[in-house]
Each structure stands twice: as C-alpha cells, then as structure tokens.
Amino acid sequence: MMGDGVKSMLAKPIHLAEQVRKLAGDAQSSRPECAELQVRAERLAALLRQAARAELYGRLAARIIDETSDVLAKALALVAKCRRGHNLVRRLFTILPANALPRMSAQLDNCIADVSWLLRISSPQADDDGLHGLPNIARDEPMLCLIWEHIARLHTGSSDARADSAAQLASLARDSDHFAKLIIEEDGVGPLVRFLKEGSEEGQESAARALGYLGRDPESVEHLVHAGACSAFAQVLKDAPVRVRAAAAWAVAELAAHHPECQDVFFQHNVVRLLVVHLANETVQEHSRYSVVGPSKAMSLHSVVLAHTKSIRAANQHQISQPSQHQNQHQNHNQIHSVVQSAIAAKSTNGVGAAAALKSYNNLGPGPSKGRREAEDPETKAYLKAMAANALWRLAQGNISICQSITESRALLCFAVLLEKGIGRVRYYSAMALMEIARVAEHNVMLRQSAFKPSSPTAKAVVDQLLRIVWTGVYDELLQPSITALGCLSRTFQASETRIIGPLVALLDESEAAVSKEAVIALTKFACSENHLHVNHCKAVIDAGGARHLVQLVYLGEQVQIEALILLCYIALHVPDSEELAQAGVLAVLLWASKQAHMVQDSRVESLLPEAKARMELFQSRESR
Structure with a gap:
C-alpha cells in the first residue's frame, strides 16, 4: 500500500505539472505546440492529484512518479524557452529542434497513460476486469507488467481476485527463476505474507505455494524470513484448513532445503512442534502431548512401552538374531502397533487423563479447525502428513537443537510406524528424516544417549523398521537412507545386538554400486577404531562372509574400491589372526x-x-611356524 513517502513524492510532479501548464499558456513562440503541452500538463496534474487520494501499490507508484517527474522537468525547461518576455535577440538565438515539442507531447502522453494504468490496477472496482494493457514503463519487460498487476491486486483486490493473483504469482515463480526474483524485487513478498494470514482457503494455499517457490536460493529465503514468512507459516500450521497446512509444510521444507540457516528461525516460531503434531495425528494415539511427561508427574510413554516389550524382546531375541527366519521378522515388526496401543492404555490409568491430552491438542488451534481436519478426505490428510515429514527432514539436517526437539517428542515413534504403515511419499520422507537425525546423533553423544539408548523401546522400533528395509534388500528410495541411518547409529548398539551386521554384509554383493558403497561405509562405522565394540563387529562381519565380498570389491569394485579397502584394513587391524x-x-x-x-x-x-598389512604379516607368520 502507498505510504506517506510515496504521497510526499507526488507533490513534486504535481508542482512541475502546474508550472508547465502555466508557462505553456504564456508561450510567445510555438503557440499551437505549447497549447498541446498545456492540455497534457493539466490532464497529468489532475491524474496525479487523484493518485494522491488513492491507495496505490507503493513500489510501482514510486517508479512511475519518478519517471513522470523527469519528463515534466524536461517539459518545463522546454516551454521556458517559449514563454513571453524574451526579447527578439534572445528568441533568435533560442533555436528549438522542429520535433522537440511534438516529441515532448508524446512523452507526456506516455506519462498520462502510465498514471492512468496505475490508477486502474489500484482500483478495487476494477480488480475483476483482467489485465489492463501494457504500460509504457514496462515496454522493455512485458512480464514485469503482469507481475505488477498481480501484486497490485493483492493490495486492493477482492478476496477472489487476490486468490487468483496469488495463484498466478505462484505459477510464474515456479516456471522461472527470473520471474521469482522479479516478484521479490517488486515487493511482492509482503502482500503474499499478509494474504497467507488473512485470505480465503484457496488464496492461503496459493500464497503458501508462491512463497515456497520464491525461496529458491539463500538470498531469497533471507528476504522471506525478514518479511515475516516464518511467523505466517506458524500461524497457518496452527489454525488453517488441512489443505493450507499441507501447502505451508511444503513451503517450510522448500525454504529450509534452500537455506538451512533459516532452521533456527522456524524453530523459534514453534514450527517444529506444530509439524510433529500433524505427523502424529492418527499415527499414534495421545499425539497431542509434544514432550514425554516427566517421572515426577506420570510414567513416560517410553517406560510404559518398555514394560510391555520386555517379555516380547526376551522371547524373540534368539529368533531375531537369525535373519533368515523371515516369519519371525514379520511378527516382530508388526508388534509395534500392539505395543504402542497397550502402552497408552496402561498410561491412561496414571495421572495424565485422556481429557487433559485432548484439551492440550485442542489448544493448538480453534475448534472449527479441528472439525475441518476431521472432515477432510483421507488423501488430503495423508498429503499433510507427508509434507510434515518432509519439512521435519529438511529442518533436522545438521541442526542439533531441532533433532533434540524431534526426538523428545513422539516423532521418532511416528517415523517408525509410518515406515511400516505409511502410504506414498511419507515413507520416503520418514526414512530421510531418520537418516538426518542419525547423522547428527553420530557426532553428538548426548543425542545418542537420550534418543537411541539400547533400552529405549522407541529406538528399538526405529531400528526394527530400518533393519526390515535393509533386510529385504529391495533397491528403492528407502534402502540407502536406511543403510546410512544404521551406520550412523553404530555406536549405540550393544555387543549382544548381533542382528545388524548380517543384512549389511549381504548388501556387499548387491549389483547396484551405490548400495554396495553405502553398505561398506555403514560397516566401516561399526569396524573403525572409534567404535568401542570394533572387535566384536569385525568378527561379525567375518562370520557373515564379508571378507570374501570385500576382497572382490577391492579388486573389481570401481566405485567402491577405496571404501572397501578401508573396511578391510580395519578388519585386518583388529582381527589379524x-x-x-x-x-x-x-x-x-x-x-x-x-x-x-x-x-x-x-x-x-x-x-x-601399512599397519594393517604389518599386522596380517605378523600373525600369518606365527601360524606358519
């Protein structure tokens, strides 16, 4: 909208137009041409006064006013040479080009057209009339005119017109980096953010997508953050319809992917918590409670789940350690839901009642929002869940604070359930989120100990699902992130946990080089000297037949050759005999x-x-004596 700065800018061209009108009326020479200039200056002054009373699109208004002022200044200098009072000698030496005055009339016509166009696109009554022609100011960049019109409609248009313009800007930003930058440069972010907060459902969805498409590089994302996009997304994720929440979650993922430095800003605006709520909705019960209840108030979900899984884990420990028994594996991973359900049933008898949990969840947004969410079709709710997982994946990348927040919530258990039961892209996003959290945990002892301790039933559920994917060995989009996650968690497994190495060793014979390389890298994290159980893990790799596969990979595996050699060196170093x-x-x-x-x-x-070779030579020499 037009501020006081733009209104004050209008004073100059209005004053210039009045001077041109006055001097043109007093002209002594070239009277017909000056009369034409006088008419145009009077018309332009009237339009500028009308603009001063209107609500204009500020950046465009400033641009048109600036150019109009330049033209009027040149017109004033020109008519000053034709005014009365010049003596004959001065008029003789004041020679004007023959086409100077007609050319100036044409330039004033262009200014009149530009100011008239500005008033038309800024009029709320004209917002449904479609495009309003191409102004002269945009003759070098026709698409700029289209962008200006849509931004202007976002300022002054009706709700339907603003929704249509938001959709058009989203389409332009999606199709071209250049158009996206123009939208940002022409101050299109502010009205999109405002419309995201206050528009109709369709308009909010389009505005969220437009903002997501605009954030395609770090500089653009910074601009969006400074314009208040993060707080707008938080508001939408809290109380908007499901379709809008899904679009907002997608946009958060886009911004975080293109500029990870914005992760903390989203975290400060409570976006992570809201995303976890949407991820957990209809995934696990009592999803409203973001953090596990402390032991001083009530038994935590983890402790309850642990109590219900002790007998199951004891009964199946021997069976799970034998990966060839697929039937036992299937029984094990299907126990997740029954464990969670029975745990929550037991917890409901403690100090935390169902009514309190429901009240906590309802406090996230107004009542109508919850009703809309329940009435939404399953496909839309599934899409929201997928986008929430996508956003959590992007926000978790390399961010310890966000990973800790996620692991302290129900999200890890949700990811495990979605890996097993999820539909569509949510399984992939869940796998990628777990991979990123595991990568951070690999280098953060506190996160490993709190989120992935061996006694944690949630951590066990996550490992069970990752291991199930790796054990199937199907080359799909879930396999590589699952391998990576298991490798990053290598230092969390106890010596008694023998079921991880076998499936990873089996992938060394995989025809896909990328899978074999990822498996080698994961096994290296088990076998390296930094892992305190490296001897046990190296023996497990040998027992699973890994030595023969690694020898072949060192000789023949072009893409994985060096990684296989490094793993073989660790094994030779730790188990040389x-x-x-x-x-x-x-x-x-x-x-x-x-x-x-x-x-x-x-x-x-x-x-x-050198050290691995020396150790092998030493122990093999002893055996030959």
Missing part, C-alpha cells in the same frame, strides 16, 4: 593395494594400510 581372512587372501589384497598409486594417495588408506 582370523583364519577366514587368511583363506580369503586378504594379505595378498593388501600387498596389491599398497602398489596401486590411486589407492595409496587417499589419506585414510595411507594411514591404515
């Missing part, structure tokens, strides 16, 4: 690798290979 390593010819592989220039140039190989 293994007969299986001797039979697989590991020492010969290490000797061969030490002569390959492209391998020894890797700093990791350079530090590991």
Whole structure:
C-alpha cells in the first residue's frame, strides 16, 4: 500500500505539472505546440492529484512518479524557452529542434497513460476486469507488467481476485527463476505474507505455494524470513484448513532445503512442534502431548512401552538374531502397533487423563479447525502428513537443537510406524528424516544417549523398521537412507545386538554400486577404531562372509574400491589372526593395494594400510611356524 513517502513524492510532479501548464499558456513562440503541452500538463496534474487520494501499490507508484517527474522537468525547461518576455535577440538565438515539442507531447502522453494504468490496477472496482494493457514503463519487460498487476491486486483486490493473483504469482515463480526474483524485487513478498494470514482457503494455499517457490536460493529465503514468512507459516500450521497446512509444510521444507540457516528461525516460531503434531495425528494415539511427561508427574510413554516389550524382546531375541527366519521378522515388526496401543492404555490409568491430552491438542488451534481436519478426505490428510515429514527432514539436517526437539517428542515413534504403515511419499520422507537425525546423533553423544539408548523401546522400533528395509534388500528410495541411518547409529548398539551386521554384509554383493558403497561405509562405522565394540563387529562381519565380498570389491569394485579397502584394513587391524581372512587372501589384497598409486594417495588408506598389512604379516607368520 502507498505510504506517506510515496504521497510526499507526488507533490513534486504535481508542482512541475502546474508550472508547465502555466508557462505553456504564456508561450510567445510555438503557440499551437505549447497549447498541446498545456492540455497534457493539466490532464497529468489532475491524474496525479487523484493518485494522491488513492491507495496505490507503493513500489510501482514510486517508479512511475519518478519517471513522470523527469519528463515534466524536461517539459518545463522546454516551454521556458517559449514563454513571453524574451526579447527578439534572445528568441533568435533560442533555436528549438522542429520535433522537440511534438516529441515532448508524446512523452507526456506516455506519462498520462502510465498514471492512468496505475490508477486502474489500484482500483478495487476494477480488480475483476483482467489485465489492463501494457504500460509504457514496462515496454522493455512485458512480464514485469503482469507481475505488477498481480501484486497490485493483492493490495486492493477482492478476496477472489487476490486468490487468483496469488495463484498466478505462484505459477510464474515456479516456471522461472527470473520471474521469482522479479516478484521479490517488486515487493511482492509482503502482500503474499499478509494474504497467507488473512485470505480465503484457496488464496492461503496459493500464497503458501508462491512463497515456497520464491525461496529458491539463500538470498531469497533471507528476504522471506525478514518479511515475516516464518511467523505466517506458524500461524497457518496452527489454525488453517488441512489443505493450507499441507501447502505451508511444503513451503517450510522448500525454504529450509534452500537455506538451512533459516532452521533456527522456524524453530523459534514453534514450527517444529506444530509439524510433529500433524505427523502424529492418527499415527499414534495421545499425539497431542509434544514432550514425554516427566517421572515426577506420570510414567513416560517410553517406560510404559518398555514394560510391555520386555517379555516380547526376551522371547524373540534368539529368533531375531537369525535373519533368515523371515516369519519371525514379520511378527516382530508388526508388534509395534500392539505395543504402542497397550502402552497408552496402561498410561491412561496414571495421572495424565485422556481429557487433559485432548484439551492440550485442542489448544493448538480453534475448534472449527479441528472439525475441518476431521472432515477432510483421507488423501488430503495423508498429503499433510507427508509434507510434515518432509519439512521435519529438511529442518533436522545438521541442526542439533531441532533433532533434540524431534526426538523428545513422539516423532521418532511416528517415523517408525509410518515406515511400516505409511502410504506414498511419507515413507520416503520418514526414512530421510531418520537418516538426518542419525547423522547428527553420530557426532553428538548426548543425542545418542537420550534418543537411541539400547533400552529405549522407541529406538528399538526405529531400528526394527530400518533393519526390515535393509533386510529385504529391495533397491528403492528407502534402502540407502536406511543403510546410512544404521551406520550412523553404530555406536549405540550393544555387543549382544548381533542382528545388524548380517543384512549389511549381504548388501556387499548387491549389483547396484551405490548400495554396495553405502553398505561398506555403514560397516566401516561399526569396524573403525572409534567404535568401542570394533572387535566384536569385525568378527561379525567375518562370520557373515564379508571378507570374501570385500576382497572382490577391492579388486573389481570401481566405485567402491577405496571404501572397501578401508573396511578391510580395519578388519585386518583388529582381527589379524582370523583364519577366514587368511583363506580369503586378504594379505595378498593388501600387498596389491599398497602398489596401486590411486589407492595409496587417499589419506585414510595411507594411514591404515601399512599397519594393517604389518599386522596380517605378523600373525600369518606365527601360524606358519
């Protein structure tokens, strides 16, 4: 909208137009041409006064006013040469080009057209008339005119017109980086943010998508953040219809993906909590409680689930350790829901009642919003859940605070359930979110100990689902993030946890090089010296037949060659006296690798290979005596 600054700018062109009108009326020479200038100046002055009383699109108004002022200043200088009072000698030496006055009339006509166009697009009564022509000010960039019109309609149009303009801006931003930058440069973000907060359902959805498409680079995302987009998304996620919430969650994911530095701003506006609520809705019961209740008030969900899973885990421990028994695995991963249900039933008898939980959830938004959510079709609710998982994935990338917030909520349990029962893209987003949280936990001891401790039933549920995906070995979009997550969690497993290594070793024989490489990297995290159970894990890799696969990969696996060599070095370093390593010819592989220039140039190989080779030579020499 037009502020006081733009209104004050109008004083200058109005004053110039009046001066041009007056001097043109007093002209002594070129009277017909000056009369034309006088008429145009009078018309322009009237339009500028009308503009001063209207609500205009500020940036465009300032641009048109500035150009109009320049034209009027030139017109004033021109008519001053034709005014009365000049003596004959001065008029003789004041020579005007023949086409100077007609050309100036044409320029004033252009200014009149531009100011008239500005008034038309700024009129609420004209917002449904479609496009209003191409102004002269946009002759070098026709699409700029379209962007201006839609931004102006967002300022002054009716609700339907604003919704249509938001959709059009979203389409333009989606189709072109250049158009997206123009929308930002022409101050289109502010009205989109306002319309996201106060528009109709369809308009809010379009505004959210437009903002998501605009945030396609760090600079653009910074602009959106400073314009208040984060608080607008938080408001929408709290009390808007389901379709709008889904669009907002998608936009949050887009902004976080293109500029991770905005993660903390979203976190400060409570966006993570709201996303977890939508993820948990109809996924696990009592999803309204964001944080686990402290032991001083009531038994936590984790402790209740643990109590109900102890007997199950004890009965199935031996069966789970034998991966070939698929029937036992299927029984194990299907126990998640029954465990959760019985745990919550037991918890409802404690100090936290169902009524309090329901009240907590309803406080997230007004009553009508909850009603709309329940009445929404399953496809829309599933899409919201997928977008919530997508946003949590993007927000969790490399952010310890957000990962801690997510793991302290029901989200980990939700991800486990959605990996098993989810439909569509929500399974992929859940896997990616777990992978990012595991990556952060790999380098943060406190997060590992709090979220993925071995006694945690939620952590066990997550591992069960990741392991089920890895064990199937189907090359799909879930396999690689599941492998990565298990590798990042390698330091959380106890020595008694023997079911992880086998499925990973089985993937070393995978035809897809990307899968084999990811499995090698994951196993390296189990076998490396930094893992306090490295000896146990190295023996488990050997027992699962990993040595033979690794030898083949070092010789023939072009994309995974160096990674396989590093893992083989760790195994040789920690279990050098293994007969299986001797039979697989590991020492010969290490000797061969030490002569390959492209391998020894890797700093990791350079530090590991000589010691591993020396250990193998030492122990094999003892065996031969």
